[in-house]
Amino acid sequence: MRALALYGTIGSLLLGALATAPADGATGASPAPPAPLARPLTFGRCAPVEHLPSDVQCAALTVPLDYTRPQGKQIKLTVSRIRATAPKERQGALVFNPGGPGGSAMSFPLYGKLPEWRRTARAYDFVGYAPRGVGRSAPLSCQDPKAFAKAPTDSQTYPTEAFKRQKTAQAAAYARGCARRAGADLPFYNSVNNARDLDMLRAALGERKLTFMGASYGTYFGALYATFYPGHVRRMVFDSVVDPDPRQIWYRDNLAQNVAFQGRWRDWLRWVARHHTAYHLGTTEQAVQRAYDTARERLRRHPAGGTVGPAQLQSAYLTTGYNDAYWPRRAQALSAYLRGDDGPLRDQAAPDPEDAVAEENSNAVYTAVECNDAVWPRDLRVWDRDNTEGARVAPFQTWDNAWMNLPCAFWPDAARSARAGLTAATDHTAARAAAGAPGTDGRIAEAARYEAAVRAAQALPGGHGPVDVRTAPGALPPVLLLAAERDGATPYPGALALQGRLAGSSLVTERGAGTHGIAYGPNTCVNAHVEAYLLHGTVPGHRVYCAPRAEPKPGDRARTRKRAAAPGGTAARP
Numbered sequence: 001m002r003a004l005a006l007y008g009t010i011g012s013l014l015l016g017a018l019a020t021a022p023a024d025g026a027t028g029a030s031p032a033p034p035a036p037l038a039r040p041l042t043f044g045r046c047a048p049v050e051h052l053p054s055d056v057q058c059a060a061l062t063v064p065l066d067y068t069r070p071q072g073k074q075i076k077l078t079v080s081r082i083r084a085t086a087p088k089e090r091q092g093a094l095v096f097n098p099g100g101p102g103g104s105a106m107s108f109p110l111y112g113k114l115p116e117w118r119r120t121a122r123a124y125d126f127v128g129y130a131p132r133g134v135g136r137s138a139p140l141s142c143q144d145p146k147a148f149a150k151a152p153t154d155s156q157t158y159p160t161e162a163f164k165r166q167k168t169a170q171a172a173a174y175a176r177g178c179a180r181r182a183g184a185d186l187p188f189y190n191s192v193n194n195a196r197d198l199d200m201l202r203a204a205l206g207e208r209k210l211t212f213m214g215a216s217y218g219t220y221f222g223a224l225y226a227t228f229y230p231g232h233v234r235r236m237v238f239d240s241v242v243d244p245d246p247r248q249i250w251y252r253d254n255l256a257q258n259v260a261f262q263g264r265w266r267d268w269l270r271w272v273a274r275h276h277t278a279y280h281l282g283t284t285e286q287a288v289q290r291a292y293d294t295a296r297e298r299l300r301r302h303p304a305g306g307t308v309g310p311a312q313l314q315s316a317y318l319t320t321g322y323n324d325a326y327w328p329r330r331a332q333a334l335s336a337y338l339r340g341d342d343g344p345l346r347d348q349a350a351p352d353p354e355d356a357v358a359e360e361n362s363n364a365v366y367t368a369v370e371c372n373d374a375v376w377p378r379d380l381r382v383w384d385r386d387n388t389e390g391a392r393v394a395p396f397q398t399w400d401n402a403w404m405n406l407p408c409a410f411w412p413d414a415a416r417s418a419r420a421g422l423t424a425a426t427d428h429t430a431a432r433a434a435a436g437a438p439g440t441d442g443r444i445a446e447a448a449r450y451e452a453a454v455r456a457a458q459a460l461p462g463g464h465g466p467v468d469v470r471t472a473p474g475a476l477p478p479v480l481l482l483a484a485e486r487d488g489a490t491p492y493p494g495a496l497a498l499q500g501r502l503a504g505s506s507l508v509t510e511r512g513a514g515t516h517g518i519a520y521g522p523n524t525c526v527n528a529h530v531e532a533y534l535l536h537g538t539v540p541g542h543r544v545y546c547a548p549r550a551e552p553k554p555g556d557r558a559r560t561r562k563r564a565a566a567p568g569g570t571a572a573r574p
Contacts, residue, residue, distance in 0.1 A: 036063075036070040038203035043081060049136070050080070056109045057081050061129070063200045065138070065188050073185075075138035077197060079129040082109035086122035092234070093205045094124035094534070095198070097131070098517075099216030099240075101191070101369035102362035104130040116520040116527060120534055127205065132197060133189045133365040135358075140189060142178035142364040149356035152309025154300065157395045168380065171406035178368060179412045187414035189365065190372040192467065195224040199232060209234030211534070215517050216240050216490055219481075220249075223469045223498060230476040235537065237530060239482040239519045243494030244501065246466035250370045250405070251377060255390055256491050258401055262394035264321035264488035264514045271551065272331045278554035279335040292317070295337055295345075304342040308349045314400055316349035321397075321488035322516045324549070328556045367407050374466050376408035383409060473503040478539040481507040482526060486514030499543075506539040513548035523549045 039062055046058035060076040084090040096108040108128030112121030133140040156163050179186060198221070202210040211234045214222035219238035226233055243253055269285040269292075276283045281291040296310050303309045316333075319326045333344035351359075377383060383402060391398040479502050483495035492509075499507045508529045510518050519530050525546035532538040 036200075038200045040206075041079060041204045043079075046080065047078075047136070050078070050106055052080060052106065052110075055082060058106075061197075061201055061204050063132070063197050065185060067193065067196050075132060077129055077132060077137040077201070078106060078135060079127065079201065080106045080109050081125055081127045082112055082121075083125050084121065084123055085112065085118075089123050090125070091123045091535075092125070092209075092211055093127045093207050094120070095127045095129070095201060095205075095210065095212050097129075097212075097214045097218030097222070099214075099218050100134075100362065100366055101131075101194075101217050102134055102365035103217070104128070104134050106130055106135065111520075114520070119531060120520075123535055124211065125205075127201075129201060131194050131365075133368060134361065138185075139361055140178075140364040140368055141181050141361060142174055142367065143360060145356040145360040146353075148360040148363065149351050149353065151307045151312055151351050152299070152303035153311040154309060155296075155311040155314045155400055157399065158391060159399055164384070167403045168406065171403065172410045174367070175371075175407040175410035175412070178364060178407070182368070186368060186412070187372055189368040191221045191224055191369060192373075194221040194369070195228055198222075198225050199229055202232060207234075208232075211235045213237040213239065213519070213534075215519070217242060219490070219498070220244055223502065224467055226471055226476055226479065226502060227467060227469050230471050233477055233479075235477065235534060236479045237482065237519065237533065238479065238498065240487055240490045240516050241481055241483055241495040241498050242490050243497045244466075244469040245497055246374075246468055248494075249374045249466040251374065251408075253494075254401055254405055255386060256493075257489060258390050258394045258398040260486075260491040261318070261321045261397045261488035263486060265396040267486065267514060268320040268327055268330070271327055275331070275554050279331045281331065281335055281338070291338060292334060295334060304337070305346040305350055307351060308342075308346055311400070312349045312351065313345075314397070316345075318397060321514070324513075324515055324552050325556070327552050328554055331554070367405075370405065371408040371411040372414075376405075376411065378409055380409060469498070470501045471503055476502060476504065478537075479505040480530065480533045480539060481505055482510075482518050482530070483507065484510040484513040484515055484518050486512065487516050488514060489516045506541060507543045508540060509543065509545050511545050511548055515549065521549070 041059040041061060043057035043059045045054070046052045046056055050056075050058060052058070057080070059079045059081070061079050062074050062076055064070045065073040065075050081093075096105045096111075097103070098105050098108075105128030109126040111117045112126045130137040132138055154163070159167070182189070198210070198212070210225070210229075210232055212222055212225070214220075214237070216239075219240065220242040222236060222238055223242075223244050226236060243256070248256070266285060269288045272279055272281050272288045273284050282288045296313055299308060299313055300310050303312075317330055320330050329344075329348065333348050336343070337345045383406065387398050387402040481495050481499055481502075483490070483492055485492050495507055495509070499505050508526060510523055510526055513523075515521065518526050520527055523546055529540050529544065529546075532540070
């Protein structure tokens with residue numbers, strides 16, 4: 001499941017020095033050969049496709065596709081910015097990533113207009129960007145968006161053997177589509193390169209030290225950045241933390257996520273039961289679950305509006321695990337549907353055809369990054385065993401999450417593909433020569449360059465599996481970690497694990513709460529710690545705790561910042 005939080009110029013010589021400054025205190029994990037010079041960002045009017053107001057400026061950051069060939073193919077990443085609102089108080093740029101993989105922060109500069117963010121916006125330029133593959137940043141695609149968004153589709157809590165064969169075939173076809181559409185570029189969409197791109201962005205902004213806020217998946221490649229470039233860090237906030245243990249990335253992280261989401265689903269069921277007088281869905285957790293199961297079976301037989309089937313229902317209701325603010329609306333929609341009014345459910349669960357391209361792109365980036373980052377099980381019996389066992393204790397989301405990640409079981413091995421390409425090019429040239437064709441068509445040279453690039457990339461950290469995230473004592477300025485104890489998308493043990501790997505870090509915990517992405521939300525205790533850190537560099541101590549936010553009430557229409565919608569009726573992304 002993708003983890004996306006619900007938050008909703010300077011001279012070229014100096015920029016070159018910033019890009020190549022040594023990462024003091026590094027623990028030995030060198031992320032790449034010497035970085036290329038970061039070109040100054042030239043900000044101007046944003047492209048209409050970004051749908052940003054005129055006070056937001058945009059630029060394009062040029063980075064190498066492959067950092068082992070810094071003078072090779074270049075790609076451009078889109079960047080957005082609003083300057084600090086109080087120039088005399090300005091401390092620098094605050095760069096934000098909302099998670100994913102596959103999430104864009106192009107709208108982040110607008111956050112400064114929200115009441116909770118205004119004091120921070122006085123001191124920092126708010127800088128967002130679309131990471132490689134996302135949006136207009138060298139976009140990835142693995143499937144025709146219309147086919148990807150086709151609805152209604154089915155979801156089975158305990159899938160039949162026939163359904164498993166169908167979903168396995170779809171996963172294999174999806175992996176082939178990624179390889180066919182991205183070609184030789186595909187292996188270079190990964191978390192290590194996202195961390196390298198972040199350092200290029202820091203330098204291109206003219207920042208000697210990076211101030212960064214990452215949520216969800218953004219905490220993982222932010223932690224990679226801290227490992228590679230501890231001397232380039234000024235301040236970092238990691239909100240809703242991914243467990244970075246190389247043994248967890250990403251297969252076991254997803255298994256753990258299923259269990260945590262089951263806990264959050266039960267939180268919602270119990271909340272609805274406590275408000276039976278408002279929703280009439282039952283007075284116990286079990287009764288509300290039966291009401292949901294009834295709706296799911298009805299939608300299997302008769303999709304609402306012709307587009308909302310079981311998978312679309314699951315995708316919509318997974319949001320209850322992300323943010324409590326969704327609880328009243330989802331309960332009201334379920335109640336209305338079971339009483340014969342499917343309007344609210346269609347409004348909340350029906351896919352929007354206008355979102356198809358963005359959702360397919362986001363899913364393609366998620367898949368590419370997670371499959372490229374780590375070695376996944378290739379034996380389908382392992383997937384079947386682990387998810388069958390998992391569904392016994394966490395039935396709500398286990399199998400939908402498995403189908404979302406199953407393309408990784410069929411993911412092309414970059415080294416094997418490169419060797420095969422070189423062999424094919426050699427055979428092709430030999431056949432041409434045998435046929436008397438004059439000269440060569442350059443295929444061998446290009447295939448040899450690609451094969452060498454893959455070997456070089458695999459020799460670097462992350463080339464043969466996840467990086468061991470870790471910093472030495474004193475190498476990294478204090479980092480602030482934020483976590484909710486009952487977070488489903490990034491289970492709480494991940495925050496404890498990362499704190500043990502980043503020496504000197506501080507952890508703020510929202511007790512008894514489960515909303516994913518807790519900074520600058522309704523919890524004033526959490527917000528006070530974040531502001532004190534970003535504005536004054538003050539950390540609260542090794543571990544501190546905040547009381548939970550208030551539960552929503554029936555009828556509440558609490559503000560939630562728009563997240564990436566669940567793609568194609570599959571698992572929504574954390």
